Amino acid sequence: MEGLTKTISWFIGIALIALLFFILGDIILVSIKNFSLSFLLDSPFSGGRKGGILPIIVSTLLILIISLVVVILIGLNSSLYLAEFADQNNRSITIIRKSIEILSAVPSIVFGLFGNAIFSVYFGMGFSILSGGLTLAIMALPLFITTVEKGIRSVPNNYRHVAFSLGMSRFTMIKAIIIPYSLPAIFVGIVLSVGRALAETAALIFTSGYVDRMPESIFDSGRSLSIHIYDLTMNVPGGDLNAYKTSLVLIVLILTTNTFLNASLTRWYRKRIAL
Structure with a gap:
């Protein structure tokens, strides 16, 4: 039975990797045709059939930055409160945790409608990059809070006891011990937030x-890369080639961001060990 389970697991893993390479290979082979630097530096015209995607890249990065700033500021403080300050036996805290977990499973289209009603209409932001960034932040917060809170709670209690025995305040203990120890979880939360923000379409429409x-x-107002891909594929006849090329740019952007974050975390740890 164990051998059969292992074989099935290997088969599923290989099948998923093969599917991934098939998709990437198809995108790269089609996108490489007529791909040039001008595609990254020019503005689109003729409905996106011609020209480049520079304004779309800028809009996407602005939406991503707004989303990450809000997620990190609110999410990190919320995670610290739930893990370090909240009464773990309090029924209200349990309800809050369950609510956060439920929000992680809410479809993105629901967040889009909520963002439109609150940010675009109620607060008068209209269709704007700020409205899109805040909506994506609300989408990413539940997953970020859950991930980071688990990382903070994984810090051994002995570290806290030693810190208090040395006369450290709770703030100093969190700054010097809890956050550095939880950095891997924080970076994982950021990576997941980046992936969801860059790939999101429904909420940004x-x-x-x-x-x-x-x-x-x-x-x-600004169009993200994912919306541009959707529009070229679904609404613009003859836009398939530019849709493929935009897909390649989006994949490269996600991989570059994740690689940069992982490299930054590794470099930080090496410096800390060297000290």
């Missing part, structure tokens, strides 16, 4: 909008 011109501020 109702918040950041479709406009493909260069944004002048975060209050302008």
Whole structure:
């Protein structure tokens, strides 16, 4: 029985890897045709059939930055509160945790409608990069909080006892011990947030909008890479080639961001060990 389970696991793993390489191979082979630097530096025209995607890359990065800033500021503080300050036996805290877990499973289209109603309409932001970034932040927060809280709670209690016995305040203990020890979980939460933000389409259609011109501020409407791919594929006849090339840019952007975060974490640990 154990051998059969192992064989099935290997088969599923190999099948998933093969599927991944098939998808990447198809995107790369099609995208490489007529791909040039001008595609990254020019603005789109003719509905996106021609030109490049520079305004779309800028809009995507602005949406991502807004989302990450909100997620890290609110998510990290929320995780610290739930793990370090909240009464673990309190029924209200248990309900809050369960609610956060439930929010992680809510479809993105629901977050999009919520973001449109709250940010675009109620707060008067309209279809804007700020509205899209805040909506993505709300989407990413539940997963980020859950991931980081588990990382913080994995810190051995002995570390806390030693810190208090040395006369450290709770703030100093969190800053010097808890956060550095929890950095892997924090980085995992950031990576997951980046992946969800860059790949999201449904929520941004109702918040950041479709406009493909260069944004002048975060209050302008902006089209993300994922929306551009969707629009070229579904609504623009003859836009398939540029959709493939945009997909390649999106994949490279996700891989580059994840690689940078992992390299930064590794470098930080090496410096800390050297000290």
